[in-house]
Amino acid sequence: MAYGYWGKILEINLDDQTFREKSYPEEDYKSFFGGSGLASKILYDEYDHLAAPLSAENPMIFMAGLLTGTTVPTACKASVVTKSPLTGIWAEATVGGFWGKELKKTGYDGFVIKGCSAEKTMITIEDDQVRFCNADDLWGLDTYETEKRIRQEQGEKFEVACIGPAGENLVSIAGIAIGGEKTRMAGRCGVGAVMGFKNLKAIAVTGTRKIPIFNKEKLAALLKEHIPEIRKNAKGLTDFGSAGGVQGVEANGDLPIRNWTLGSWEEGAAKICGQAMVQEIFKGHYACSACPIRCGKEVDIRVGPHQGTVANSPQYETCAAFGSNILNDDMDYLCAANDLCNRFGLDTICAGNAVAMAMECFENGLISRDDAGGLDLRWGNGEAVLGLIEMIAYRRDIGAVFAQGVEKAAELIGGLAKEYAIHTKGLSYALHDPRAFTSMAVIYATGNRGACHLEGLTFFVESGVMPSAALGLHHQYDRHGHLHKAELALTMQNYMETLNALGLCKFLVRGKVGPGIVGEWLNAVTGWDLDAGDFNQVGERLYNQKRLYNCRLGISRKDDVLPPRLMVHDRKTGAAAGSLPHLGKMLSDYYELRGWSPEGIPEKETIEALGLWRCAAERGTI
Amino acid sequence: MEEINVKFTLLGQLMWYSPGHQKHHQLQIGGDRTVGEVLELELHVPTAEIGFVKLNGFLGSVDERLSDGDQVDVMPVVAGG
Numbered sequence: 001m002a003y004g005y006w007g008k009i010l011e012i013n014l015d016d017q018t019f020r021e022k023s024y025p026e027e028d029y030k031s032f033f034g035g036s037g038l039a040s041k042i043l044y045d046e047y048d049h050l051a052a053p054l055s056a057e058n059p060m061i062f063m064a065g066l067l068t069g070t071t072v073p074t075a076c077k078a079s080v081v082t083k084s085p086l087t088g089i090w091a092e093a094t095v096g097g098f099w100g101k102e103l104k105k106t107g108y109d110g111f112v113i114k115g116c117s118a119e120k121t122m123i124t125i126e127d128d129q130v131r132f133c134n135a136d137d138l139w140g141l142d143t144y145e146t147e148k149r150i151r152q153e154q155g156e157k158f159e160v161a162c163i164g165p166a167g168e169n170l171v172s173i174a175g176i177a178i179g180g181e182k183t184r185m186a187g188r189c190g191v192g193a194v195m196g197f198k199n200l201k202a203i204a205v206t207g208t209r210k211i212p213i214f215n216k217e218k219l220a221a222l223l224k225e226h227i228p229e230i231r232k233n234a235k236g237l238t239d240f241g242s243a244g245g246v247q248g249v250e251a252n253g254d255l256p257i258r259n260w261t262l263g264s265w266e267e268g269a270a271k272i273c274g275q276a277m278v279q280e281i282f283k284g285h286y287a288c289s290a291c292p293i294r295c296g297k298e299v300d301i302r303v304g305p306h307q308g309t310v311a312n313s314p315q316y317e318t319c320a321a322f323g324s325n326i327l328n329d330d331m332d333y334l335c336a337a338n339d340l341c342n343r344f345g346l347d348t349i350c351a352g353n354a355v356a357m358a359m360e361c362f363e364n365g366l367i368s369r370d371d372a373g374g375l376d377l378r379w380g381n382g383e384a385v386l387g388l389i390e391m392i393a394y395r396r397d398i399g400a401v402f403a404q405g406v407e408k409a410a411e412l413i414g415g416l417a418k419e420y421a422i423h424t425k426g427l428s429y430a431l432h433d434p435r436a437f438t439s440m441a442v443i444y445a446t447g448n449r450g451a452c453h454l455e456g457l458t459f460f461v462e463s464g465v466m467p468s469a470a471l472g473l474h475h476q477y478d479r480h481g482h483l484h485k486a487e488l489a490l491t492m493q494n495y496m497e498t499l500n501a502l503g504l505c506k507f508l509v510r511g512k513v514g515p516g517i518v519g520e521w522l523n524a525v526t527g528w529d530l531d532a533g534d535f536n537q538v539g540e541r542l543y544n545q546k547r548l549y550n551c552r553l554g555i556s557r558k559d560d561v562l563p564p565r566l567m568v569h570d571r572k573t574g575a576a577a578g579s580l581p582h583l584g585k586m587l588s589d590y591y592e593l594r595g596w597s598p599e600g601i602p603e604k605e606t607i608e609a610l611g612l613w614r615c616a617a618e619r620g621t622i
Numbered sequence: 623m624e625e626i627n628v629k630f631t632l633l634g635q636l637m638w639y640s641p642g643h644q645k646h647h648q649l650q651i652g653g654d655r656t657v658g659e660v661l662e663l664e665l666h667v668p669t670a671e672i673g674f675v676k677l678n679g680f681l682g683s684v685d686e687r688l689s690d691g692d693q694v695d696v697m698p699v700v701a702g703g
Binding site for chain 1: 633634635636637638668670671672673674697698699700701702703
């Protein structure tokens with residue numbers, strides 16, 4: 001008997017509206033856990049990597065984490081895995097809330113959506129019953145209205161994952177939203193566009209199955225010990241959300257400002273931080289399933305087309321993307337921009353970076369007011385930002401250009417626009433500066449989905465939030481130097497892989513939870529006996545599996561780069577002034593530690609040691 | 623015990639924990655106090671939020687004892703997410 005997981009998934013075919021169960025052995029769960037881990041094996045082994053991202057042949061894999069749905073702290077996540085229409089490589093987007101838990105209660109660990117529906121469609125899954133419903137009346141609705149309508153018609157017990165107009169319009173930076181106004185978003189890599197291409201508006205899930213736990217008493221004892229510590233260490237998140245970190249990030253020289261060109265923004269940061277929002281517009285807290293931290297906040301929306309409503313408060317990434325990085329110090333326009341993105345189903349990181357790039361193009365004469373549909377895209381103009389977000393979601397005027405992401409926008413605009421496009425492998429940067437904590441340069445350069453912070457989060461270790469000893473490391477790090485950074489990067493990447501695959505939130509790092517504690521939870525739930533070495537090896541396996549998916553598509557060291565602005569332009573003021581990452585040296589160290597060739601391809605011995613036999617057989621063709 | 627005058631600067635979000643939400647604090651305190659004691663007892667800054675401290679411009683520790691005229695800059699950890 002399996003504990004913590006079901007050992008089976010549903011394959012749902014939109015072409016002929018059929019579905020079937022598929023079982024996976026315990027060995028696969030031990031080797032890949034669940035979430036984006038098991039999904040990486042399925043995508044690699046069972047689907048054509050050469051399929052176009054927007055095609056019936058490209059599957060979407062919705063997978064709950066192995067621990068999702070249990071009482072393990074923060075065990076709420078589900079991942080969406082596919083081939084990205086934004087980057088053309090590995091795509092994963094992870095989301096919290098309650099959808100993953102409800103998915104797990106159906107008695108399946110995940111769903112693979114194959115094919116493409118001829119009509120606008122919604123799927124409901126209730127335990128083992130799958131229904132395909134016409135979605136003509138939902139098409140065109142925003143994510144809040146879609147969620148509300150489905151729950152009114154199908155029942156409040158359903159949790160809904162849906163796309164908004166951005167996904168419908170195949171915007172390459174569209175995400176998949178859950179939770180209505182209490183939005184959580186599988187935001188990155190354009191997964192919403194893949195869903196839109198498949199004519200799939202929503203997946204509503206509910207279930208009655210109870211997940212079996214191997215040793216409930218042991219788990220309860222562990223949680224009794226660990227949860228108070230997590231709460232204490234992560235109190236700042238509880239009080240103010242991740243937006244409470246805006247000023248601290250600025251003080252550390254880590255905050256992107258004016259499309260990554262400035263070094264300091266102290267007064268602005270004080271105006272848009274979570275503490276200021278809690279003082280002025282706060283309405284309440286909310287939490288994801290099983291979370292003792294409760295970082296979700298609700299705020300008043302006081303400007304824009306939805307003025308007078310209450311909505312999800314921007315988290316840190318969005319505060320930086322639609323605040324400092326576009327020189328907007330007005331919290332009301334920041335919150336309205338976040339709310340609009342959530343309604344349209346847009347990734348706020350990609351959308352914010354796109355807006356920053358558009359403003360820089362406008363300020364430098366590469367985009368005219370006519371191009372911008374009459375918008376005055378000067379730095380910090382909140383009204384214009386709201387207008388541009390809508391243009392992107394509906395692919396109107398200059399919005400049609402930025403709807404394709406910053407890399408393609410730069411190609412279309414030409415001239416110096418490529419200098420303003422801040423991306424790696426086509427994915428816009430998360431809002432932590434690799435010049436401030438240089439290990440992040442390795443994380444961004446080698447990130448399997450592109451410039452993603454969540455694949456590493458090493459700044460938490462370098463700045464002292466997460467003790468390096470909890471990771472089995474014992475170095476002191478010079479935040480602007482390069483020594484030992486490769487080791488730190490790959491250790492954190494491996495750990496982050498396991499958190500994703502288990503369905504756990506990365507804010508556990510704020511609670512100072514390391515792999516040792518997570519391993520104890522996992523063993524109590526599953527009855528396994530994994531030690532620290534086994535646990536780290538799973539993370540290593542997952543990182544290599546995803547890398548090899550990308551290598552088959554031609555990814556190598558030539559793609560493991562940072563944009564020039566982050567490599568050779570130093571910040572002139574602030575705590576990171578003068579710092580530039582020594583990427584070449586760190587990457588050489590990193591490849592060697594990973595067992596990859598100098599060109600960044602995993603060596604056959606490395607692949608075999610991880611038991612990735614299918615990949616090993618294909619190594620010679622890369 | 624003789625009182626001493628010290629100046630604390632709370633960088634980033636740390637100001638929000640202190641009385642009056644101020645960044646700069648000129649304090650008159652009893653002698654024989656450590657940086658950490660003042661941060662906890664006078665300024666209410668949680669230890670988990672402290673990245674590092676500088677004492678008179680040099681990297682210091684929360685365990686260091688304060689002297690008259692000391693200036694302490696307190697850097698928060700990087701939060702965000």
